[in-house]
Amino acid sequence: MLDLNPIILTALLASVTTTILLFLGTPIAWWLANAKSRLKPVVETLTALPLVLPPTVLGFYLLILLNPNSVLGKFWIDITGNTLTFSFSGLVIASVFYSLPFMVQPLQRAFQEMGKKPLEIAASLGASPRDAFFTVALPTCKRGFLTSIALTFAHTVGEFGVVLMVGGNIPGETKVLSIAIYEYVETMQYQEAHKLSAGLLIFSFAALFALYSSDQKSLVRIG
Numbered sequence: 001m002l003d004l005n006p007i008i009l010t011a012l013l014a015s016v017t018t019t020i021l022l023f024l025g026t027p028i029a030w031w032l033a034n035a036k037s038r039l040k041p042v043v044e045t046l047t048a049l050p051l052v053l054p055p056t057v058l059g060f061y062l063l064i065l066l067n068p069n070s071v072l073g074k075f076w077i078d079i080t081g082n083t084l085t086f087s088f089s090g091l092v093i094a095s096v097f098y099s100l101p102f103m104v105q106p107l108q109r110a111f112q113e114m115g116k117k118p119l120e121i122a123a124s125l126g127a128s129p130r131d132a133f134f135t136v137a138l139p140t141c142k143r144g145f146l147t148s149i150a151l152t153f154a155h156t157v158g159e160f161g162v163v164l165m166v167g168g169n170i171p172g173e174t175k176v177l178s179i180a181i182y183e184y185v186e187t188m189q190y191q192e193a194h195k196l197s198a199g200l201l202i203f204s205f206a207a208l209f210a211l212y213s214s215d216q217k218s219l220v221r222i223g
Contacts, residue, residue, distance in 0.1 A: 006180035014156040017095040025103035033111035059165025094166040102151040110144020
Protein backbone atom coordinates (compact mmCIF):
# COMPACT_ATOMS: atom_id res chain seq x y z
CA MET A 1 0.00 0.00 0.00
CA LEU A 2 1.30 3.44 -0.95
CA ASP A 3 2.51 5.53 1.99
CA LEU A 4 0.61 8.83 1.99
CA ASN A 5 2.75 10.49 4.67
CA PRO A 6 5.30 11.96 2.19
CA ILE A 7 2.45 13.45 0.13
CA ILE A 8 0.83 15.02 3.19
CA LEU A 9 4.18 16.30 4.47
CA THR A 10 5.05 17.76 1.07
CA ALA A 11 1.70 19.55 0.80
CA LEU A 12 2.20 20.98 4.29
CA LEU A 13 5.76 22.09 3.52
CA ALA A 14 4.70 23.75 0.26
CA SER A 15 1.75 25.50 1.94
CA VAL A 16 3.81 26.85 4.85
CA THR A 17 6.67 27.92 2.57
CA THR A 18 4.33 29.68 0.13
CA THR A 19 2.53 31.51 2.94
CA ILE A 20 5.80 32.72 4.50
CA LEU A 21 7.18 33.83 1.16
CA LEU A 22 3.98 35.66 0.28
CA PHE A 23 4.49 37.94 3.28
CA LEU A 24 8.28 38.04 2.98
CA GLY A 25 8.58 38.28 -0.79
CA THR A 26 5.93 40.96 -1.41
CA PRO A 27 7.82 43.83 0.30
CA ILE A 28 11.08 42.68 -1.31
CA ALA A 29 9.47 42.65 -4.76
CA TRP A 30 7.85 46.03 -4.12
CA TRP A 31 11.17 47.55 -3.09
CA LEU A 32 12.98 46.06 -6.09
CA ALA A 33 10.29 47.37 -8.44
CA ASN A 34 10.52 50.91 -7.12
CA ALA A 35 14.00 51.36 -5.65
CA LYS A 36 16.77 53.36 -7.29
CA SER A 37 19.34 52.44 -4.68
CA ARG A 38 22.82 51.20 -5.55
CA LEU A 39 22.02 48.17 -3.44
CA LYS A 40 19.27 47.07 -5.83
CA PRO A 41 21.57 44.93 -8.06
CA VAL A 42 23.00 43.27 -4.95
CA VAL A 43 19.55 42.41 -3.59
CA GLU A 44 18.39 41.21 -7.01
CA THR A 45 21.47 39.00 -7.30
CA LEU A 46 20.99 37.50 -3.85
CA THR A 47 17.31 36.91 -4.56
CA ALA A 48 17.99 35.16 -7.87
CA LEU A 49 20.99 33.15 -6.62
CA PRO A 50 19.01 29.94 -5.90
CA LEU A 51 18.10 29.80 -9.60
CA VAL A 52 21.71 29.17 -10.65
CA LEU A 53 23.30 27.78 -7.50
CA PRO A 54 23.37 23.94 -7.32
CA PRO A 55 20.86 22.79 -4.68
CA THR A 56 23.56 20.74 -2.94
CA VAL A 57 25.72 23.84 -2.52
CA LEU A 58 22.85 25.84 -1.05
CA GLY A 59 21.90 22.86 1.10
CA PHE A 60 25.47 22.51 2.37
CA TYR A 61 25.70 26.12 3.52
CA LEU A 62 22.23 25.98 5.04
CA LEU A 63 23.35 22.87 6.90
CA ILE A 64 26.25 24.88 8.33
CA LEU A 65 23.96 27.81 9.14
CA LEU A 66 21.36 25.66 10.91
CA ASN A 67 23.57 23.12 12.67
CA PRO A 68 23.33 22.90 16.50
CA ASN A 69 26.73 24.58 16.96
CA SER A 70 25.80 27.71 14.99
CA VAL A 71 24.32 30.83 16.56
CA LEU A 72 20.94 30.23 14.96
CA GLY A 73 21.02 26.52 15.73
CA LYS A 74 21.87 27.08 19.39
CA PHE A 75 19.18 29.75 19.72
CA TRP A 76 16.56 27.41 18.27
CA ILE A 77 17.55 24.62 20.64
CA ASP A 78 17.33 27.01 23.59
CA ILE A 79 13.78 28.09 22.78
CA THR A 80 12.35 24.81 21.43
CA GLY A 81 14.60 22.02 22.67
CA ASN A 82 14.88 20.68 19.10
CA THR A 83 17.46 21.05 16.36
CA LEU A 84 16.82 22.83 13.07
CA THR A 85 18.79 20.31 11.05
CA PHE A 86 16.93 17.13 10.15
CA SER A 87 13.61 18.62 11.23
CA PHE A 88 10.50 19.99 9.53
CA SER A 89 11.34 23.51 10.77
CA GLY A 90 14.71 23.26 9.05
CA LEU A 91 13.00 22.16 5.85
CA VAL A 92 10.78 25.23 5.96
CA ILE A 93 13.76 27.56 6.35
CA ALA A 94 15.63 25.81 3.52
CA SER A 95 12.56 25.92 1.28
CA VAL A 96 12.06 29.63 1.92
CA PHE A 97 15.61 30.32 0.73
CA TYR A 98 15.37 27.97 -2.24
CA SER A 99 11.95 29.13 -3.48
CA LEU A 100 12.45 32.86 -2.85
CA PRO A 101 13.01 33.88 -6.51
CA PHE A 102 9.84 32.08 -7.60
CA MET A 103 7.83 34.41 -5.37
CA VAL A 104 9.79 37.63 -5.81
CA GLN A 105 10.50 37.77 -9.54
CA PRO A 106 6.91 37.45 -10.90
CA LEU A 107 5.73 40.00 -8.32
CA GLN A 108 8.53 42.39 -9.19
CA ARG A 109 7.60 42.21 -12.88
CA ALA A 110 3.93 42.76 -12.06
CA PHE A 111 4.69 45.84 -9.95
CA GLN A 112 6.98 47.24 -12.65
CA GLU A 113 4.39 46.70 -15.38
CA MET A 114 1.76 48.47 -13.28
CA GLY A 115 3.93 51.59 -13.12
CA LYS A 116 3.57 54.50 -10.74
CA LYS A 117 0.70 56.32 -12.44
CA PRO A 118 -2.15 54.38 -10.71
CA LEU A 119 -0.54 55.05 -7.34
CA GLU A 120 -0.08 58.75 -8.15
CA ILE A 121 -3.75 59.01 -9.09
CA ALA A 122 -4.72 57.31 -5.82
CA ALA A 123 -2.47 59.70 -3.89
CA SER A 124 -4.05 62.70 -5.62
CA LEU A 125 -7.43 61.46 -4.38
CA GLY A 126 -6.17 61.41 -0.82
CA ALA A 127 -5.12 57.79 -0.43
CA SER A 128 -2.18 57.08 1.84
CA PRO A 129 0.68 54.92 0.47
CA ARG A 130 -0.64 51.99 2.51
CA ASP A 131 -4.21 52.46 1.23
CA ALA A 132 -2.97 52.87 -2.33
CA PHE A 133 -1.02 49.63 -2.10
CA PHE A 134 -3.96 47.58 -0.82
CA THR A 135 -6.70 49.18 -2.93
CA VAL A 136 -4.79 49.77 -6.17
CA ALA A 137 -1.57 47.75 -6.39
CA LEU A 138 -2.89 44.46 -5.04
CA PRO A 139 -5.98 44.24 -7.32
CA THR A 140 -4.00 45.46 -10.33
CA CYS A 141 -1.24 42.91 -9.76
CA LYS A 142 -3.55 40.02 -8.91
CA ARG A 143 -2.21 38.03 -11.84
CA GLY A 144 1.35 38.43 -10.56
CA PHE A 145 0.35 37.17 -7.13
CA LEU A 146 -1.40 34.11 -8.57
CA THR A 147 1.66 33.32 -10.69
CA SER A 148 4.03 33.71 -7.76
CA ILE A 149 1.91 31.55 -5.48
CA ALA A 150 1.49 28.79 -8.07
CA LEU A 151 5.18 28.69 -9.02
CA THR A 152 6.38 28.82 -5.41
CA PHE A 153 4.06 26.02 -4.33
CA ALA A 154 4.91 23.81 -7.32
CA HIS A 155 8.64 24.44 -6.98
CA THR A 156 8.60 23.58 -3.28
CA VAL A 157 6.74 20.35 -4.01
CA GLY A 158 9.52 19.31 -6.40
CA GLU A 159 12.50 20.15 -4.17
CA PHE A 160 15.09 17.43 -3.72
CA GLY A 161 18.73 18.42 -3.21
CA VAL A 162 18.19 21.10 -0.58
CA VAL A 163 15.67 19.12 1.47
CA LEU A 164 17.86 16.02 1.35
CA MET A 165 20.90 17.96 2.62
CA VAL A 166 19.06 19.80 5.39
CA GLY A 167 16.35 17.32 6.35
CA GLY A 168 17.63 13.90 5.44
CA ASN A 169 15.10 11.07 5.20
CA ILE A 170 13.14 10.80 8.44
CA PRO A 171 9.66 9.25 7.97
CA GLY A 172 6.88 11.55 9.13
CA GLU A 173 9.33 14.40 9.75
CA THR A 174 11.45 15.19 6.68
CA LYS A 175 10.66 12.45 4.17
CA VAL A 176 8.91 14.50 1.51
CA LEU A 177 7.65 13.33 -1.87
CA SER A 178 10.88 13.76 -3.83
CA ILE A 179 12.87 11.91 -1.17
CA ALA A 180 10.32 9.09 -1.13
CA ILE A 181 10.62 8.69 -4.92
CA TYR A 182 14.41 8.58 -4.64
CA GLU A 183 14.21 5.94 -1.91
CA TYR A 184 11.80 3.79 -3.92
CA VAL A 185 14.11 3.92 -6.94
CA GLU A 186 17.16 3.18 -4.80
CA THR A 187 15.47 0.09 -3.37
CA MET A 188 14.16 -0.90 -6.84
CA GLN A 189 10.50 -0.46 -5.88
CA TYR A 190 9.72 0.96 -9.29
CA GLN A 191 5.95 0.55 -9.13
CA GLU A 192 5.70 2.77 -6.04
CA ALA A 193 8.17 5.25 -7.56
CA HIS A 194 6.09 5.35 -10.73
CA LYS A 195 2.89 6.10 -8.81
CA LEU A 196 4.45 9.04 -6.95
CA SER A 197 6.31 10.30 -10.01
CA ALA A 198 3.21 10.15 -12.19
CA GLY A 199 1.22 11.99 -9.54
CA LEU A 200 3.88 14.70 -9.33
CA LEU A 201 4.01 14.97 -13.12
CA ILE A 202 0.23 15.36 -13.34
CA PHE A 203 0.20 17.92 -10.55
CA SER A 204 2.97 19.98 -12.18
CA PHE A 205 1.28 19.88 -15.57
CA ALA A 206 -2.10 20.84 -14.08
CA ALA A 207 -0.62 23.76 -12.14
CA LEU A 208 1.17 25.18 -15.18
CA PHE A 209 -1.78 24.50 -17.48
CA ALA A 210 -4.13 26.37 -15.16
CA LEU A 211 -1.65 29.23 -15.01
CA TYR A 212 -1.23 29.54 -18.78
CA SER A 213 -4.93 28.99 -19.43
CA SER A 214 -5.79 31.94 -17.20
CA ASP A 215 -3.26 33.99 -19.18
CA GLN A 216 -5.02 33.07 -22.40
CA LYS A 217 -8.45 33.94 -20.97
CA SER A 218 -7.11 37.33 -19.87
CA LEU A 219 -5.83 38.01 -23.39
CA VAL A 220 -9.20 37.01 -24.88
CA ARG A 221 -11.05 39.38 -22.55
CA ILE A 222 -8.64 42.22 -23.38
CA GLY A 223 -9.01 41.52 -27.10
